[in-house]
Amino acid sequence: MWTLISASPSPYARKVRIALAEKSIPFTLQTEVPWDHTTVTPQYNPLEKLPVLILDDGKTAIYESYYILEWLEAKHPEPALLPSDIDDRLFAKKVEVVCDGMCDAMVIAFFERMREPEKQSEPWKARQMRKVEGGLRQLATWVDERQGQYLIGDRLTIADLAIAAFLGWFAIRWSEHQWQTQYPALKQYWEGLEALHNFKETRPSPQTMKDQVV
Numbered sequence: 001m002w003t004l005i006s007a008s009p010s011p012y013a014r015k016v017r018i019a020l021a022e023k024s025i026p027f028t029l030q031t032e033v034p035w036d037h038t039t040v041t042p043q044y045n046p047l048e049k050l051p052v053l054i055l056d057d058g059k060t061a062i063y064e065s066y067y068i069l070e071w072l073e074a075k076h077p078e079p080a081l082l083p084s085d086i087d088d089r090l091f092a093k094k095v096e097v098v099c100d101g102m103c104d105a106m107v108i109a110f111f112e113r114m115r116e117p118e119k120q121s122e123p124w125k126a127r128q129m130r131k132v133e134g135g136l137r138q139l140a141t142w143v144d145e146r147q148g149q150y151l152i153g154d155r156l157t158i159a160d161l162a163i164a165a166f167l168g169w170f171a172i173r174w175s176e177h178q179w180q181t182q183y184p185a186l187k188q189y190w191e192g193l194e195a196l197h198n199f200k201e202t203r204p205s206p207q208t209m210k211d212q213v214v
C-alpha cells in the first residue's frame with residue numbers, strides 16, 4: 001500500500017489527501033513534523049519537504065504537491081480532477097499556482113515572525129502579506145464568476161482542492177484576518193467545499209514544533 005507523508009496543518013498535503021480519497025486510492029497516512037530533526041522527509045525528498053507519496057516498493061517517492069497531483073491524474077485518471085477542456089484545465093492549474101504561492105508567502109511570514117522582534121524584517125513581512133492580500137482578491141474575483149458549487153464547470157477539480165486547502169489553513173494560521181467578512185461569496189464557496197466528505201475528513205490542525213527552525 002502507498003504511504004503519504006503529511007503534516008497536520010499542511011495545505012499542500014491536504015490537496016493530495018483529498019485527491020487520493022476522491023480516486024478511492026487506499027494509503028497509509030504518516031503524519032510528521034517536517035521541521036523537527038525526527039522527520040524522514042530527507043530520506044525521500046532532497047528538498048526535505050512533505051507531502052511525499054511513497055509507492056508500494058517503499059522507496060519510490062513522488063514529491064511536490066502540484067507534481068503529485070499531476071502524477072495522480074496521469075496514473076489514475078478516474079475520476080478526473082482536471083477538466084477535459086484544455087483552457088479550463090490550464091485555468092485550474094493557474095488557480096493552484098496562486099493558492100500554492102499564497103501558502104508559500106504565509107510560510108515565509110510565519111517563520112519571519114518566529115525570529116526575535118529586532119531581527120524581523122518589516123518590509124519582508126509586508127511583501128509576503130501583500131501576496132496573500134492580492135491572492136485573496138484574485139480568488140474572490142474568480143469565485144464571483146463561477147456558475148455553481150465548484151469553481152470550474154459542474155465538478156470538483158484541483159482548483160477547488162487548492163483554494164480550500166489554502167483557506168482552511170489560513171483560517172487556523174491567521175484566524176484574526178477578516179477575509180470572510182471582506183469576501184462573503186468566497187466564504188460561502190469555501191464552506192460549501194468544507195462540507196464535502198473528503199474535505200471534512202482532512203481538516204487541518206496545528207502541530208507542535210520541537211526544534212528551533214530560524
Ligand SMILES: N[C@@H](CCC(=O)N[C@@H](CS(=O)(=O)O)C(=O)NCC(=O)O)C(=O)O
Pocket residue numbers: 007009010011012013034035047048049050051063064065066100107
Ligand atoms: N511546494 C511544496 C511545498 C511543501 C512545503 O513547504 N511543505 C512544508 C510543510 S507544510 O508547510 O506543508 O506544513 C515542509 O515540508 N517544510 C519543510 C522544509 O521546507 O524544510 C509543495 O507544494 O509540496
